[in-house]
Amino acid sequence: MSVVAAAGLTKRFGEVTALDDVTFTLTGDKIYGLLGRNGAGKTTLMQLITGQNSGTSGDLMLFGERPYENERVLSRVVFIKESQTYPTAYQVRHVLSLAKRLFPNWDEDFAQSLVDDFDLPRKRKVRKLSRGMLSALGVTIGLAARAPLTFFDEPYLGLDAVARQLFYDRLLADYAENPRTVVLSTHLIDEVADLIEHVLLLDRGKLLLDAPSDELRGEVVEASGPAAAVDEFAAAHQALHREQLGGAVRASLRGSFDDAERTRAEKLGIDLAPVSLQQAVVRLTTERTNAR
Numbered sequence: 287m288s289v290v291a292a293a294g295l296t297k298r299f300g301e302v303t304a305l306d307d308v309t310f311t312l313t314g315d316k317i318y319g320l321l322g323r324n325g326a327g328k329t330t331l332m333q334l335i336t337g338q339n340s341g342t343s344g345d346l347m348l349f350g351e352r353p354y355e356n357e358r359v360l361s362r363v364v365f366i367k368e369s370q371t372y373p374t375a376y377q378v379r380h381v382l383s384l385a386k387r388l389f390p391n392w393d394e395d396f397a398q399s400l401v402d403d404f405d406l407p408r409k410r411k412v413r414k415l416s417r418g419m420l421s422a423l424g425v426t427i428g429l430a431a432r433a434p435l436t437f438f439d440e441p442y443l444g445l446d447a448v449a450r451q452l453f454y455d456r457l458l459a460d461y462a463e464n465p466r467t468v469v470l471s472t473h474l475i476d477e478v479a480d481l482i483e484h485v486l487l488l489d490r491g492k493l494l495l496d497a498p499s500d501e502l503r504g505e506v507v508e509a510s511g512p513a514a515a516v517d518e519f520a521a522a523h524q525a526l527h528r529e530q531l532g533g534a535v536r537a538s539l540r541g542s543f544d545d546a547e548r549t550r551a552e553k554l555g556i557d558l559a560p561v562s563l564q565q566a567v568v569r570l571t572t573e574r575t576n577a578r
């Protein structure tokens with residue numbers, strides 16, 4: 287059984303189509319990157335999956351059941367977002383006790399070790415926490431909950447670079463010991479590139495890409511060399527971007543770059559370089575914007 291299955295999922299807010307006929311499945315035990323530009327529909331999608339809203343049309347199943355107002359399946363999900371609110375009069379330790387009661391798989395030792403790692407003041411009231419501390423509290427709950435389906439919607443924006451790295455390290459180590467389905471929604475793609483196994487890329491409500499990260503990296507390359515040679519080589523591929531400087535061209539291309547294609551590039555005097563996951567995503571989403 288899939289963890290999440292969406293078929294033709296559409297969500298409209300008045301005139302705005304936040305999700306447009308989106309179809310995909312999340313299978314178990316994988317770290318997904320839910321990527322896309324501002325307003326692409328990422329938060330809307332997570333809200334539908336976590337039962338906070340219902341779709342306008344299409345079908346959505348969570349652990350084989352419809353999620354909206356369905357406590358049975360929702361108890362297997364944790365959703366941590368950047369603007370998470372907690373009862374403000376509570377101290378950090380009270381919020382953690384509440385989470386312990388809420389999440390059936392809660393690991394108290396792990397939670398306490400994360401509190402130490404992030405240097406969270408257990409007796410400080412939530413309303414007196416800094417932005418970074420609030421993010422750290424969210425991350426602590428999201429990890430220690432060990433929910434079978436875990437969503438992080440940019441909850442770590444307030445964390446500094448050192449704390450973010452700590453979060454990535456703890457997530458990866460804990461995931462290795464306790465595999466589950468994790469969805470990270472983030473704009474810091476390069477930072478999480480090594481963590482993400484599969485990419486879902488939304489663009490203006492449409493699912494532009496649903497592919498393993500390695501496959502995506504291999505599909506986009508940067509070709510540079512003499513203009514005529516690059517243009518000849520590019521004709522067999524999808525050109526996402528082209529920059530010319532004098533007689534030289536640098537082009538981002540999408541396609542299949544097998545040994546035969548690599549040999550052809552070499553013969554034409556073209557250098558083929560891999561691109562980072564972030565560059566691939568930027569090129570793919572910019573290409574669609576330009577094509578409009």
Ligand SMILES: Nc1ncnc2c1ncn2[C@@H]1O[C@H](COP(=O)(O)OP(=O)(O)OP(=O)(O)O)[C@@H](O)[C@H]1O
Binds near residue numbers: 304328
């Ligand atoms: N409650 C709402 N009422 C009206 N429009 C909404 C509502 N919620 C979202 N939208 C619109 O739906 C679209 C998708 O928004 P969403 O928050 O899902 O994007 P996102 O990918 O999470 O963006 P970001 O990366 O900026 O957080 C946007 O155009 C947004 O303005």
